Amino acid sequence: MQDQYELLRQHFEEIVTLTDEEWEFIAPHFEYKKLKKHQFLIQTGQPVDCEFWIINGLVKSYAVDDKGDEHILQFAMEEYWVSDYYAFQNKVPATTVVDCIEDSEFFCVSFESRERICQNVPAIANFFRIKANYGFINLQQRILSLLTQTAEERYDNLLFKLPKLVQRIPKKLIAAYLGVSRETLSRFKG
Incomplete structure (x- = not known):
């Protein structure tokens, strides 16, 4: 378990410097969690008590429409942060689902603990500000790609930016992320 906490500290220290005293204050606010493939971190309608940092594994974040179709917002793997941020920040029920594509390990931090740490x-506080900015940039790029690129161009970009991620995701999920059928995806050159 100590090794996982060291990974979390290294993750923070990629952006900010922490003293040992600061780390001793921070570490107890994080809870270790392990889930199996197909288990849920977050379910629609449920409270969202935590933000999650992925130690190992792979998850998808998605919304389900009235027809029961999944609309994938994000795939997240090692060293990604994931949550239903609207629900987490505003203390309202989740509007998205986050479930495990692979067996996964996480550190969870509650909203209250994160605020206490930042204070x-x-x-x-600077780390989370920078991470939020990166998240906003990625979301903005995803929206722009949906508005301005073909599905094949989005697929090519995904292959270019995250080739190891694409190898871990079933083709039907990649197709859903791109908004195409699996048959259409199979015609892309990649």
């Missing part, structure tokens, strides 16, 4: 360790 007491300014470097961590």
Whole structure:
């Protein structure tokens, strides 16, 4: 378990510097969690108590429409942060689902714990600000790609940016992420 906590500290220290005293304050606020493939981190309508940092594994974040169709917002793997951020921030029921594509391990931090850490360790407040900005940039790029690119161009970009991720995701999920059928996906050159 100590090795996982060291990974979390290294993750923070890719962006900010922490003293040992600061780390001793931060670490107890994070809870370790392990889930199997197909188990849920977040389900629609349920409270969202935590933000999750992925130690190992792969998850998908998605919404389900009135017809029961899944609309995948994000895939997240090692060193990604994931949650239903609207529900997490506003303390309302989840509107998205996050479930495991693979057996996965996480660190969870509650909203209250994250706020306490940020108030007491300014470097961590800076870390979360920077991470939020990266998340906003990625979301903006995803929306722009949906508006301006063909599905094949989005697939090529996914292959270019995240080739290892694409190898881990079933083709039907990649097709759903791109908004095409699996048959259409199979015609892409990639």
